[in-house]
Amino acid sequence: MDKFDVASSQKYDVYASRLLPKEEYFVGGHRSCQGCGEALAVRWVCKAIGKDAVIAHATGCMEIVSSGFPQTAWVQPWIHVAFENTAAVASGLEAGYKILARKGKLSGNPPKVVAMGGDGGTTDIGLQALSGAMERGHNFTYICWDNEAYMNTGIQRSSSTPYGAMTTTSPPGKRSIGQPTWKKNMMAIAVAHGIPYVATACPSYLFDLYFKVKRAVETPGPAYIHILSVCPTGWRSATDLTVRLGRLAVETGVFPLYEVVNGRYHLTIDIPELRPVKDYLKLQGRFRHLREPEIEFIQRQVLAHYDLLLKKCEAPYPEFPPLSQTEEGE
Amino acid sequence: MAKRVGIEVSLAVSHAVQLARAEAIAAYPITPQTHIVEHLSSLVANGDLEAEFINVESEHSAISACIGTSAAGARTYTATSSQGLALMHEILFIASAMRFPIVMAVANRALSGPLSIWNDHSDIMGARDIGWIQVFVENGQEAFDHSIMAFKIAEHRRVLLPMIVNLDGFILSHVVEALEFADQDTVDRFLPSYSPWHHLDPKKPVTMGAFGMPEIFAEFKMKHQVTLMNSYDQIMKVWQEWGQLTGRDYHPVEHYKTEGAKVLLLTMGCLSEVAEIAVDELRSAGESVGLLKLRLWRPFPFAALREAINGAELVIVCDRALSVGGVGGPVLAEVRSVLYPMASRPKVLGYIIGLGGRDVPPEAFKEIFSQAQAEAEQEPSEEFYMYGVRG
Ligand SMILES: Cc1ncc(C[n+]2csc(CCOP(=O)(O)OP(=O)(O)O)c2C)c(N)n1
Ligand code: SF4
Ligand SMILES: [Mg+2]
Numbered sequence: 001m002d003k004f005d006v007a008s009s010q011k012y013d014v015y016a017s018r019l020l021p022k023e024e025y026f027v028g029g030h031r032s033c034q035g036c037g038e039a040l041a042v043r044w045v046c047k048a049i050g051k052d053a054v055i056a057h058a059t060g061c062m063e064i065v066s067s068g069f070p071q072t073a074w075v076q077p078w079i080h081v082a083f084e085n086t087a088a089v090a091s092g093l094e095a096g097y098k099i100l101a102r103k104g105k106l107s108g109n110p111p112k113v114v115a116m117g118g119d120g121g122t123t124d125i126g127l128q129a130l131s132g133a134m135e136r137g138h139n140f141t142y143i144c145w146d147n148e149a150y151m152n153t154g155i156q157r158s159s160s161t162p163y164g165a166m167t168t169t170s171p172p173g174k175r176s177i178g179q180p181t182w183k184k185n186m187m188a189i190a191v192a193h194g195i196p197y198v199a200t201a202c203p204s205y206l207f208d209l210y211f212k213v214k215r216a217v218e219t220p221g222p223a224y225i226h227i228l229s230v231c232p233t234g235w236r237s238a239t240d241l242t243v244r245l246g247r248l249a250v251e252t253g254v255f256p257l258y259e260v261v262n263g264r265y266h267l268t269i270d271i272p273e274l275r276p277v278k279d280y281l282k283l284q285g286r287f288r289h290l291r292e293p294e295i296e297f298i299q300r301q302v303l304a305h306y307d308l309l310l311k312k313c314e315a316p317y318p319e320f321p322p323l324s325q326t327e328e329g330e
Numbered sequence: 331m332a333k334r335v336g337i338e339v340s341l342a343v344s345h346a347v348q349l350a351r352a353e354a355i356a357a358y359p360i361t362p363q364t365h366i367v368e369h370l371s372s373l374v375a376n377g378d379l380e381a382e383f384i385n386v387e388s389e390h391s392a393i394s395a396c397i398g399t400s401a402a403g404a405r406t407y408t409a410t411s412s413q414g415l416a417l418m419h420e421i422l423f424i425a426s427a428m429r430f431p432i433v434m435a436v437a438n439r440a441l442s443g444p445l446s447i448w449n450d451h452s453d454i455m456g457a458r459d460i461g462w463i464q465v466f467v468e469n470g471q472e473a474f475d476h477s478i479m480a481f482k483i484a485e486h487r488r489v490l491l492p493m494i495v496n497l498d499g500f501i502l503s504h505v506v507e508a509l510e511f512a513d514q515d516t517v518d519r520f521l522p523s524y525s526p527w528h529h530l531d532p533k534k535p536v537t538m539g540a541f542g543m544p545e546i547f548a549e550f551k552m553k554h555q556v557t558l559m560n561s562y563d564q565i566m567k568v569w570q571e572w573g574q575l576t577g578r579d580y581h582p583v584e585h586y587k588t589e590g591a592k593v594l595l596l597t598m599g600c601l602s603e604v605a606e607i608a609v610d611e612l613r614s615a616g617e618s619v620g621l622l623k624l625r626l627w628r629p630f631p632f633a634a635l636r637e638a639i640n641g642a643e644l645v646i647v648c649d650r651a652l653s654v655g656g657v658g659g660p661v662l663a664e665v666r667s668v669l670y671p672m673a674s675r676p677k678v679l680g681y682i683i684g685l686g687g688r689d690v691p692p693e694a695f696k697e698i699f700s701q702a703q704a705e706a707e708q709e710p711s712e713e714f715y716m717y718g719v720r721g
Contacts, residue, residue: 054530056398069546072537077530080539081397081424088391092356092398092406093530095382099353099404103380105523111532129394132387 016206021047030073032065035239037230037246038145039065041203042116045143045227046076048213049114054097056090058117058126059083061152061231062145077111084125087133087142090115094138112217113140119160120150123186134193134222141216141223144186147231155234159184162254163301164294165286167234172289182301190224191260194320197223198260199268204230204246208257208268228255236285248280253306263318265309277302332510332576339470340365340503342511343409343435343495346477348379349517352407352433353524354399356384356392360414361447362499363437367409389414393421393432400430401538403529405481408432411499412439412453419457425492426461427554428539431484432492434462435477438599438650439499440686448687449499451599451650455660461554463493463561464628468602470507473497475578478512482521482568489561490527496627498600500687516575559629582631583638587613588620593699594642594676596622596665601648601683601690608695619699624661635668639676645669646702647680648695649714658682658714677706680714694718 012019025046032039042062049055055078057063063080066073081089090113097110115133117126122144130142149167150156157170161179166172170179190198197219201209209227216223228249230242237245249255250269254277257269277299281287290298312319337345343366347355355374357367373379382399386392392408400406410418415436425432440446441453454464463483467473476495484493497503512520528536542550565582573579586606588594597605602623612619622638622645624631639645647666649659657663662680669675679702684690698717705711 052532054402054532064541067537067540069540069542072540074537075535077532077535078537079397079401079530080541081394081428082421085390085394085421088386088394089398089401091384091386091391092354092395092400093402094398095356095384095395096354096399096402096404096406099380099382099399100402103353105403108533111530128387129391132391135387136385 013205013207016210020044020206020210023047025049025051025075026066027073027075029071030066032061033233033239035232035242037203037242038062038147040242041145041209041227041229044203044206044209045213048210049076049112049217051076052109053112053114053217054093055079056081056086056093056113056115058086058121059152060118060121060145061147062116062118064152083121085129086115086117086121086126087130090140090142091133091136091138094140113138114217115140115142117144118151119144119146119148120158123160123184124158131193134190134195134224137221139220139222141213141225143213144224144226145229146226147229147234148183149231149234151231151234160186163298164290166289167286177294178289186226187260191263191319193222194263195222195224196220196262200226200228200255200257202228202246202250202255202257204243205250205257205269212259212268234286236288237283241283245280245283248275248283251275252277252280253302254280256306256309258309258313260319262322263320265312265315265319267313274303274306332512332516334508334510336506336508337470338365338504338506339473339497340437341369342470342474342507342509343477343497344369344373345511346474347407348373349512349514350478350481350521351405351523352379352381353404354382354384354396354406355408356386356395356399357408358386358389358392358410358414360389360411362439362503363409363411363414363435365503366435366437389417390421393418393425396432397421397425397428397430400432401530403526405485405524406430406432407434409435409437411437412441415453415457416441422457422460422462424539427550429490430492431481431490433477433480433484433495434492435495435497437499437503438496446686449501450685450687452652454494454496455651458628458660461491461558462628463491463558463565464496465494465626466496466598466624467502468600468623469502470505471509471578472580473502474509474511475572475576475580478517478521479568479572483561483565485524486564487527489557489564491558491561496599502600510576512576520571520575562629562631565626580625581634582626583634584623584625585638586621586623588622588638588640590618591620591642592618593644593646593703594620594622594639595695595699596624596645596647596661598624598627598661599650601650604690604692605648605695607692608699611692612696612699617699630664630668632668635665636672639669639672642676644702644706645676645678646698647678648698649680649682650684652682652685652716662714679705679710681717682714683717688718
């Protein structure tokens with residue numbers, strides 16, 4: 001299973017947990033809620049990263065549940081500094097190992113550098129640091145755990161919260177339908193930086209996620225992976241529906257799984273016939289207040305976005321030109 | 331051998347960092363610090379300094395990237411001023427709590443508003459409690475020397491704390507001075523290659539930056555406090571060692587003509603050189619006055635300051651920052667509280683001077699000297715005095 005091959009691996013998806021590495025890098029004993037999709041994603045992402053890696057993590061649920069001194073759930077070397085600066089910390093790590101290697105002060109290869117943060121820490125307050133790090137071209141992978149709100153502080157809306165969702169700061173009311181804005185397209189923002197690898201993933205599709213992460217950390221230069229992470233606590237969903245909800249997000253077209261390799265889009269999980277978004281929304285208390293017209297609006301928007309994505313996948317040209325090699329020598 | 335050169339102080343600081351063989355620099359432009367990092371970036375670009383220069387997109391990211399390079403195990407440097415230091419604020423506390431021996435120059439500049447690019451100490455006084463070692467320098471030679479010594483202090487295994495070298499923006503950072511460089515051999519012997527005590531390494535994985543529950547948080551703070559206070563001994567050792575190599579001695583509280591003085595002026599940074607002129611003139615006019623220069627700001631040199639008072643009756647603290655709505659100047663507040671427990675303590679009066687680049691000539695100190703004496707003879711008319719400000 002070492003070769004990156006998402007398509008053929010899908011047949012074996014149900015056996016994923018048996019076919020993928022057994023070593024645990026995000027170990028049990030942490031304090032995430034029952035059915036936490038983020039913790040599930042972290043566990044599999046860390047397996048894909050492997051042991052020769054260093055992780056910088058933003059403040060947020062996954063940091064808080066895993067690192068109360070003197071305990072830690074992290075087997076890989078791990079650093080948490082603050083909420084909005086994780087990409088900058090990772091930039092420093094990468095540059096630090098680079099100079100130490102150049103000066104012969106490292107034994108062996110520099111470790112892979114991986115930054116991780118929630119949707120708030122990525123798409124809102126950490127966006128500047130992330131943009132800087134991607135623009136500078138550090139050789140690192142950034143992973144966003146997208147549970148679609150600031151969960152650690154009690155379910156406040158972020159720019160990644162979907163339209164209509166109830167959060168504690170986008171409550172539905174006489175003059176509000178809940179989150180009033182459409183989810184920020186963080187993928188397009190990452191792609192606009194001209195970085196070599198960008199992907200969406202979801203722990204409900206383990207092979208897809210595993211191989212994308214592997215590919216990201218092996219790609220020289222910046223890579224960005226946006227992982228939909230179901231949060232039963234914030235989404236008001238049953239704790240045993242986490243994997244199902246992730247699948248429904250993909251099957252309805254709400255969260256398509258795709259890659260953008262050197263500016264070229266392609267779907268990694270093709271859903272020939274999308275299910276109605278209602279199937280996804282109705283299992284979550286955060287959408288309970290929505291009425292038919294709003295659900296229809298969401299349905300139309302999802303299809304429109306999906307359609308645009310398909311067009312990007314069919315586009316004969318990449319989003320940005322390939323980097324041409326500079327002439328070396330005389 | 332050491333050579334004497336005429337050089338802009340910012341460039342001298344860059345060369346000190348080059349001689350210290352800094353391995354990673356992350357910085358963002360802000361006047362009046364920019365010349366330091368511009369020059370460092372050209373040293374790196376020309377291969378004269380083997381280092382990674384990270385052109386971050388903000389000061390918040392500068393200090394965050396410094397934490398990253400330091401956590402990787404590289405000798406790390408940055409510089410900033412004013413708004414840049416303020417933007418770093420959140421992360422400054424974390425850098426010291428996580429014990430990363432980053433060295434930073436702060437070319438002191440007023441904090442907006444109104445916007446001012448000129449010198450005062452309001453930037454660093456807003457960062458008093460960040461848990462870093464902090465010194466103030468008064469001329470180019472000191473800026474050069476302390477920029478090298480800072481690495482040795484910060485990286486010592488019993489210290490492992492970040493350190494700030496404060497130099498006044500423009501009036502020090504941008505002047506050309508004659509100063510003595512150290513040669514590379516001397517610096518290499520003084521400051522060996524950095525090998526971190528703890529860093530992030532897959533061969534020996536650790537978790538850094540775990541959070542603290544109420545039952546452990548205060549113990550962390552206590553350790554930080556004890557370590558910062560104990561760093562004093564190491565600071566003294568490093569300064570002495572440098573003194574033996576170069577003949578230039580440094581002390582936490584510097585004295586100028588304080589013998590038998592009834593009145594002591596107290597200054598920080600390059601105001602001190604101007605105050606010396608005033609003291610010379612007052613002394614030759616028969617006044618009993620001397621000057622104390624507070625060099626070490628953190629850890630606060632309690633004993634050295636109390637000892638330095640040496641029977642003086644009046645201490646006039648000159649602050650280059652204002653705590654609006656508070657007790658006046660931060661240095662005044664601290665000096666007063668440090669001297670308060672003394673059995674026979676002097677009167678302490680505070681003057682705020684030189685805000686936002688306002689020039690402070692020697693006459694100002696002479697005037698302050700006579701005003702303060704008059705005030706000290708009665709109940710002081712104000713809690714503190716804003717000198718030379720139109721009201
Ligand atoms: C500068 C700053 N602002 C606010 C906070 C408070 N804060 C901590 S975690 C968090 C929310 C995290 O949300 P997200 O990044 O989406 O991660 P999640 O907890 O949802 O996994 C907030 C607002 C902080 N720690 N630092
Ligand atoms: S609030 Fe959500 S993301 Fe956070 S630990 Fe609980 S389930 Fe996981
Ligand atoms: Mg979140």
